[in-house]
Amino acid sequence: MTEPFPVPQVPPLPVPDVPGADSRGLPRRVDLTWQQRLVVDASAVADLGLRTTIASIVGAAMLPRLTSAVLHPSRVHADQDALDFYIDLAAQHDPQRSFPAPATPPRVSSRPANPIAAWMAHGEVRNLRFQSSFRAVNPALREQRQAYSRNNVVHAQHWVHADGPHPTLCVIHGFMGSPYLLNGLFFALPWFFRCGYDVLLYTLPFHGPRAEKGSPYSGFGYFADGMAGFAESMAQAVHDFRSVLDYLEYTGVDRIALTGMSLGGYTSALIASVDDRIQAVIPNVPVVTPETAFEDWFPANKLVALGNRLTHTEKARADAATLFHSPLNYRPLVPWDRRLIIAGLGDRLAPPQQAEMLWRHWDRCAFHWFPGNHVVHVSQPDYLRRMTRFLRPFMF
Numbered sequence: 001m002t003e004p005f006p007v008p009q010v011p012p013l014p015v016p017d018v019p020g021a022d023s024r025g026l027p028r029r030v031d032l033t034w035q036q037r038l039v040v041d042a043s044a045v046a047d048l049g050l051r052t053t054i055a056s057i058v059g060a061a062m063l064p065r066l067t068s069a070v071l072h073p074s075r076v077h078a079d080q081d082a083l084d085f086y087i088d089l090a091a092q093h094d095p096q097r098s099f100p101a102p103a104t105p106p107r108v109s110s111r112p113a114n115p116i117a118a119w120m121a122h123g124e125v126r127n128l129r130f131q132s133s134f135r136a137v138n139p140a141l142r143e144q145r146q147a148y149s150r151n152n153v154v155h156a157q158h159w160v161h162a163d164g165p166h167p168t169l170c171v172i173h174g175f176m177g178s179p180y181l182l183n184g185l186f187f188a189l190p191w192f193f194r195c196g197y198d199v200l201l202y203t204l205p206f207h208g209p210r211a212e213k214g215s216p217y218s219g220f221g222y223f224a225d226g227m228a229g230f231a232e233s234m235a236q237a238v239h240d241f242r243s244v245l246d247y248l249e250y251t252g253v254d255r256i257a258l259t260g261m262s263l264g265g266y267t268s269a270l271i272a273s274v275d276d277r278i279q280a281v282i283p284n285v286p287v288v289t290p291e292t293a294f295e296d297w298f299p300a301n302k303l304v305a306l307g308n309r310l311t312h313t314e315k316a317r318a319d320a321a322t323l324f325h326s327p328l329n330y331r332p333l334v335p336w337d338r339r340l341i342i343a344g345l346g347d348r349l350a351p352p353q354q355a356e357m358l359w360r361h362w363d364r365c366a367f368h369w370f371p372g373n374h375v376v377h378v379s380q381p382d383y384l385r386r387m388t389r390f391l392r393p394f395m396f
Contacts, residue, residue: 019382020370026343026356027369036345036371043346043373050374051296051349054175058223078140082228083321085138090323095274095330098137099238105250106130106154106243113157113180120184121159121193128156128247134239136232144225145232151210151221154240159189159199165252167395168198170244172237172260172267176219178208187259188384195388196396198253202244204267205236222263227321230290234325237267238274245277255279255395259387262287262350262374266327269358272339273330279394280338282387285374287350288328288358291319296348328361339365340390342383346373366390 018039021027029037089098112118113125132152136145146152157180160166169192173183180201184190189199203210206221215221222233248256257280260268265286272281323329332339339362343355352369359367368386372378 017379017381018371019379020345020368022366022368022386024364025359025367026345026352032345032371039371039378040346043344043371043376043378044348046376047346047348047373054349057176057217079226079228081140082138082231083317085140086228086231086321086324087317089137090320090326090329093329098324098330099235099242099270099274101275102133102239102243102246104133105246106133108247110158117157117159117180117184120181120190121199122190123193124160124162126158126160128154128158128244130154130243130247132236132240133243134236137235138228138232141228141232145236148206148212148221150212151205151236153210154243155203155209156244157201159193161193161196161198165248165254166196166198167255167257168200168248168253169391169395170200170202170241170256170258172202172241172258172264173204173207174260174262174264175222176207176217177261177264178203178218186261188380191384200244200248202241204263205233205240227318231321231324234267234270238271241267241271242275245275249277257282257391257395259284261285265350266290269327269332270325270330272332272334273327274333276333278334280340280391281332281334282340282342282390283355283358284342285344285347285350286341286355286358288354288361289322289326291315291322292354296351327358332362336363336365338394340387341365341367342387343367343369344372344374344377345369346371349374 018035032040092098108128108130110126110128113127117125130153132154134152136142171183171187171189177183183201193199204219206212206215207218211218212221222230245256256278258268258271258278259282261284265283266288268281269283269286269288272278341355341359341362343352345352355367359365368383370378370380370383377383
């Protein structure tokens with residue numbers, strides 16, 4: 001197997017080289033250097049503008065649902081029934097009941113990716129697609145969810161070596177961040193490929209080519225159907241990725257690591273509690289309790305509160321329902337020494353306290369922080385080195 005190359009010294013974005021560190025949870029501010037404090041504060045201020053923009057986009061997706069609640073009060077009963085369904089399911093803490101495995105392996109169509117992808121990887125790149133076998137967990141929503149024809153075709157991009165299957169690094173993008181080229185550059189995936197990994201980039205529901213016609217942006221469908229729609233999107237994200245694992249197994253892959261950023265970090269942490277075929281997992285700036293993260297997401301937080309009032313939903317019940325898809329509700333199946341969490345101290349979209357909650361739930365596993373925000377990962381080569389040292393014993 002190819003020996004690792006040195007990690008690129010220039011990150012995808014030109015940012016200061018102010019290193020982070022491994023630690024047991026979040027560091028105290030007093031323990032940071034003055035350079036780290038300066039970068040954290042500047043990153044946090046910059047992130048507030050991005051958070052407001054994203055929250056406005058999410059809020060716009062919620063408006064049709066809120067309007068429907070005003071015009072059709074009878075639908076409130078359906079929302080309450082859905083709430084009860086997910087509360088009951090979450091209370092069982094059983095990932096196999098919440099996220100049943102695909103019954104049949106996927107029939108995957110594979111074709112060469114565009115020349116830019118092959119040039120970036122310096123190897124063979126294939127675009128994969130197959131029909132999702134997902135059925136809504138909540139029977140009352142199955143007809144509605146089945147009607148999303150574009151979303152029900154799963155897409156992924158697979159970077160493969162010519163000499164057969166290699167240990168595979170799977171990457172799950174964040175909300176609205178589905179382009180393969182963007183993720184390939186951001187996660188330095190060409191370097192991982194040169195180190196001997198095959199790479200698979202997975203497209204979340206309602207993103208990229210899975211967005212329904214008329215969607216104003218990639219990811220719109222995640223929030224367009226309210227709390228129940230978000231729950232089913234998370235369930236489908238897990239289900240379809242497990243079908244991807246079936247495909248990788250069929251092609252001979254026997255070692256799979258999983259990482260993801262933001263919503264992808266949330267999804268990867270959840271998958272690590274559902275499927276035991278993951279050798280290692282690295283959630284990157286994850287959200288783990290969306291209901292608490294949204295409390296600071298103006299104006300989306302106001303719309304969530306308004307929606308709860310219109311549907312006569314107590315916040316405690318709404319929070320209990322979201323536990324259905326929270327990794328904090330289930331025990332991880334990935335062994336303790338194969339879990340690594342990455343957090344940005346200046347992150348205000350997925351505050352670092354979210355990553356620390358996951359760290360505590362995961363029995364205080366490996367934890368690495370950097371002094372940047374949600375998208376500007378200051379000194380990213382530092383944590384790429386950390387990922388490499390962490391993964392190599394399990395993957396090679």
